[in-house]
Amino acid sequence: MASARSNSAARSNAAPLVATIVVIFAVIEGKLRVLLVHRSSEPEQGKWALPGGRWDGSESLDESAARKLREETGAKGVYLEQLFTTSNLDPSRPAAVAVAYFALVEANRVRLRQEEAWRPAWHCVADLPDLAFHNNRVIEQAVARVRAKLEYTNIAYGLLPEQFTLRELQETYEAIHQRPLDRRNFRKRMLSTGIIEPTGAYRREGAHRPAALYRFTSREPVFL
Amino acid sequence: MASARSNSAARSNAAPLVATIVVIFAVIEGKLRVLLVHRSSEPEQGKWALPGGRWDGSESLDESAARKLREETGAKGVYLEQLFTTSNLDPSRPAAVAVAYFALVEANRVRLRQEEAWRPAWHCVADLPDLAFHNNRVIEQAVARVRAKLEYTNIAYGLLPEQFTLRELQETYEAIHQRPLDRRNFRKRMLSTGIIEPTGAYRREGAHRPAALYRFTSREPVFL
DNA sequence: CCAAAAGTGTTTGATTTACACCCATGA
DNA sequence: TCATGGGTGTAAATCAAACACTTTTGG
Numbered sequence: 001m002a003s004a005r006s007n008s009a010a011r012s013n014a015a016p017l018v019a020t021i022v023v024i025f026a027v028i029e030g031k032l033r034v035l036l037v038h039r040s041s042e043p044e045q046g047k048w049a050l051p052g053g054r055w056d057g058s059e060s061l062d063e064s065a066a067r068k069l070r071e072e073t074g075a076k077g078v079y080l081e082q083l084f085t086t087s088n089l090d091p092s093r094p095a096a097v098a099v100a101y102f103a104l105v106e107a108n109r110v111r112l113r114q115e116e117a118w119r120p121a122w123h124c125v126a127d128l129p130d131l132a133f134h135n136n137r138v139i140e141q142a143v144a145r146v147r148a149k150l151e152y153t154n155i156a157y158g159l160l161p162e163q164f165t166l167r168e169l170q171e172t173y174e175a176i177h178q179r180p181l182d183r184r185n186f187r188k189r190m191l192s193t194g195i196i197e198p199t200g201a202y203r204r205e206g207a208h209r210p211a212a213l214y215r216f217t218s219r220e221p222v223f224l
Numbered sequence: 225m226a227s228a229r230s231n232s233a234a235r236s237n238a239a240p241l242v243a244t245i246v247v248i249f250a251v252i253e254g255k256l257r258v259l260l261v262h263r264s265s266e267p268e269q270g271k272w273a274l275p276g277g278r279w280d281g282s283e284s285l286d287e288s289a290a291r292k293l294r295e296e297t298g299a300k301g302v303y304l305e306q307l308f309t310t311s312n313l314d315p316s317r318p319a320a321v322a323v324a325y326f327a328l329v330e331a332n333r334v335r336l337r338q339e340e341a342w343r344p345a346w347h348c349v350a351d352l353p354d355l356a357f358h359n360n361r362v363i364e365q366a367v368a369r370v371r372a373k374l375e376y377t378n379i380a381y382g383l384l385p386e387q388f389t390l391r392e393l394q395e396t397y398e399a400i401h402q403r404p405l406d407r408r409n410f411r412k413r414m415l416s417t418g419i420i421e422p423t424g425a426y427r428r429e430g431a432h433r434p435a436a437l438y439r440f441t442s443r444e445p446v447f448l
Numbered sequence: 449c450c451a452a453a454a455g456t457g458t459t460t461g462a463t464t465t466a467c468a469c470c471c472a473t474g475a
Numbered sequence: 476t477c478a479t480g481g482g483t484g485t486a487a488a489t490c491a492a493a494c495a496c497t498t499t500t501g502g
Contacts, residue, residue: 015239015240016239016240016242016279016280016281018240018242018321055240055311055321056240056319057240057311057318057319057320058318060310060311060312061309061310061311061321062311082308082309084306084308084309085285085306085308085309085323086285087279087281087284087285087286088284094281094282095280095281095282096281097242097279097285097321097323099309099321165454166454166455167453167454182492182493182494183454183455184455184456184457184493184494185491185492185493187455187456189491204500204501206452206453206500206501207450207451207452207453207500207501207502208451208452208453208454208499208500208501209452209453209454209455209498209499209500210453210454210499210500211453211454211455212454212455389481390481390482391480391481406465406466406467407481407482408466408467408482408483408484409464409465409466411482411483412483413464428473428474430473430474430479430480431473431474431475431477431478431479431480432471432472432473432474432478432479432480432481433471433472433473433479433480433481433482434472434473434481435480435481435482436481436482
């Protein structure tokens with residue numbers, strides 16, 4: 001059955017299926033996590049997968065990915081970038097392409113959709129189950145890209161609130177790199193690149209010196 | 225009119241069109257050039273455009289791009305990488321996506337197809353005409369990517385023959401960066417990264433000291 | 449006064465840049 | 476012997492990494 005469909009789909013005038021999928025990242029409890037939905041129907045029933053859906057041409061691919069992101073998390077205006085496109089995700093459907101995106105969202109602004117059928121949930125990227133449609137590979141590439149871009153862009157703005165302490169920023173970087181950073185060097189680097197600046201405000205909490213608050217100098221994607 | 229078409233195409237079960245396009249680079253006469261074909265029919269008749277074609281699902285996207293490249297240049301086994309995918313190239317066809325690739329080929333191994341209808345030809349990237357389907361933007365991004373990757377990968381292997389002199393390698397780098405490099409520092413850098421090694425052979429030509437020949441230590445894509 | 453996190457500088461080594469002279473060859 | 480391009484080294488500047496003590500606050 002699947003194979004009959006597959007063969008006919010491979011014929012040259014089968015209409016290809018185009019889908020967008022989104023790797024949505026957030027840092028929660030010091031861990032880099034990714035939003036997955038549970039597949040309640042075939043194919044790959046019972047596995048976790050990246051959120052996504054069919055593209056119908058009524059909007060651009062970027063808009064489609066942004067809408068998907070909004071539907072899943074309520075987030076808008078956050079960092080969203082195209083990753084790559086593949087035709088190999090679903091062997092039962094060779095005439096299909098998936099355009100993958102990744103997004104960085106601020107964990108505590110997110111309201112997950114409460115759908116019984118999908119059960120969206122955050123999963124730690126360091127410890128993922130076997131996912132549907134080779135989504136493990138998609139996520140790996142997304143993580144690699146975020147890591148690389150963290151070094152020469154301001155993309156971390158997507159993960160943090162308007163104002164934040166240097167410690168919070170550093171914990172975000174550490175969560176993504178999965179290794180500790182030197183506090184002094186980190187501060188120097190961040191301030192010298194000019195991607196952040198002090199707001200002048202301080203946050204008092206607990207029995208210790210208050211922390212200065214910073215903001216990103218730009219909340220648009222910027223290269224260094 | 226355009227809007228009527230756009231509206232109907234925007235309906236959810238219009239079959240999307242998927243195409244692959246390829247930015248094929250070569251360095252010829254010290255200039256970075258790109259292969260373009262002449263559009264002999266609508267839309268965008270009379271303009272130059274990137275080679276490409278409809279994808280039918282009978283092969284993967286990568287294979288489709290590789291085949292396109294082979295058809296245009298005869299080149300195989302060369303460097304080929306996906307760039308990005310866009311749905312905005314042809315306003316008259318909103319339900320279409322183009323998956324763009326770029327390739328690096330060795331100029332003097334290429335045999336261009338001699339087709340009257342298409343007239344494939346090399347164009348200097350520093351001086352392009354106004355192209356069909358926003359292809360200027362696609363090429364800009366491809367150039368940016370090649371420049372960046374030149375610094376931390378061995379992709380230049382795609383542009384050079386098996387054996388080459390350091391001067392030839394440097395001229396390739398200079399063509400892509402469009403600025404001169406210091407000979408001594410260039411040599412040091414290339415050898416210290418280990419992406420090239422001397423073959424032991426020399427090339428005698430003209431009234432001067434013979435140049436040592438080098439090869440890439442790997443002709444597979446390698447990151448540094 | 450104690451615990452907890454914030455804030456701050458200096459030294460070392462590595463990397464990058466700038467720069468000028470000798471070498472091998474063919475004519 | 477001369478013209479041509481091939482080959483080489485060093486000094487200065489910049490950048491990255493390692494590292495420890497003082498400050499401010501609340502309890």
